[in-house]
Amino acid sequence: MGEMKNINQTFYTDIREIIISARENAIRGVEYMRLMMYWRLGERIFIEEQRGQDRAAYGGYLIKNLAAKIEAEFGSGFSYTQLTRARKFYRLYPTVSKVHPQLNWSQYRQLISIDDDYKREYYELEATGNGWNGRELERQINSQLYERLLLSNDKESVLAVARKDCIPTKPAEIIKDPMFLEVLGLKREARYYEQDLESALITHLQEFLLELGNGFSFVARQRRILLEDDEFFADLVLYNRLLRCFAVIEIKTHKLTHEDLGQLQMYVNYYDRYEKLPDETPTIGILLCTAKNDLLAKITLPEDNTNILTSKYQLYLPSEEEFIEEIKEVIDLTEEHEENE
Template identity: 65%
Template sequence: MELDKSLKVDFLSEIKGIIQQARTNAVRSVDFCRVQMYWTLGKRIFEEEQDGKERADYGAYLLKNLSKELVPEFGSGFSYRQLAFCRQFYKTYPIVNALRSQFNWTQYRLLIQIDNPDKREYYELEAMNNCWTARELERQINSGLYERLLLSNDKEAVLAVARRERIPETPLEIIKDPMVLEFLGLKKEAAYYEKDLEQALITHLQDFLLELGNGFSFVARQKRLLLEDDEFFADLIFYNRLLRCFVVIELLCCVQHKSSYVA
């Protein structure tokens, strides 16, 4: 019996999904094997260093000569700098079972360069909860996301939300102030027209949702609203599932003041 056309399409879509998921899992498995390899290297290097009489001098000597032997055979992935990261990786995450299989080496390399344990934990949790790529994790670190949230919240509240120990109760716990919108790619001008800023935000909607914070979804643009018989057009409307409310954004570009605002 011949399958109808719609069933064939659904079946083909399912088969493609299985293949794509298997490929994703295979890549993730390889990435995590690499993470485990670098952790094991770091552990062994650290242990060898502890046997040196002059640890600081011996450590530098050890890494330099080890790299000299490994690079010709295994490539630049075992340079002096990379081996130093391996050692730092083990010192930062000494329990191998605590490593997250969702993270690749690039993500862990970004995390171990954060000296503050609370700050590092925050980015680790947010990267896991929001499925950040290494590129997005790097952007959030460079934009000072943790510090921006601390401007209006205390450290324990910020970490509790990241740990999913509590649900955000106020907009200040979610919405960042200020926002960093470098991903819009706008040229440096004294000021922008509202329509230009709005279009740039829509074009980069996925990045803007990440910058807004957790729980946001896009609803509409230039939405007609009636307030006490007065007609308004809201530039952008979002819904936040954590706050259970709509968020209306009005873009104000003040040419005379050479500035732009998001209200």
């Protein structure tokens, strides 16, 4: 046989895309059928348990005995725990139209474990809208994303943005404080240099943009700004399609200082005056620091400031107890400042 001629690359690419697309659709189809199976199981169990006079006691008895029989035939996917989850799944989502087909059973297992209705809805909407997989959803729940947004917003505004009932108009509506940057994969060291953090952010850019907030895309790194004979470099420049503005990010490996705020304000002013288009909104500046003094920032910046934000970052997720203490500390400081005003 003679040598085969080279296959046309476009033709080969088309064939690959057909196969990959078919496989992905098949997987999504299987995941959706699995999701609907658990919803229907939950519905049937719920209907059956309504026949008992003491429904709570009868429900537990019913599922326990059902699991003992059905798990032996179909495996661990139908254990007492899974069937209990299926019942809860149906009770939280009593109509199929409320179930998002983009999400799978493992993601809904995480969602139904959240008792707060507002919090559950927020993560459900964000997972659907941003295409989070199960691991990313778990990370965002564990990193207390919802609670961090609530530190500078109320429930209604947080959910309004997630529901797309309104377009965010203020940076604080989408930017989190504090930020947890364990996604950078840095080893635990006594000290880091700013260029180390910057390089890690670029390497894990997709994860960092998700942690930063919704709608961000990369523009430039170490953006050179020349003011007559003086040369400056902004660490990162992003663009936010929701706010329709540039975002200049400065990274500091120390506690916030007024000099840092002045430097960032200069970069923001430069972008507003030389880069921003007339129909775009004012540039925002984000200062990432290891610790911050909210009162110092408030005194340094103009009283009507809305475009310079400071966010404390941590390279590793705190424990639940540490995070609760941190939230309490922020709330106490906020109340103290409000009383003094």
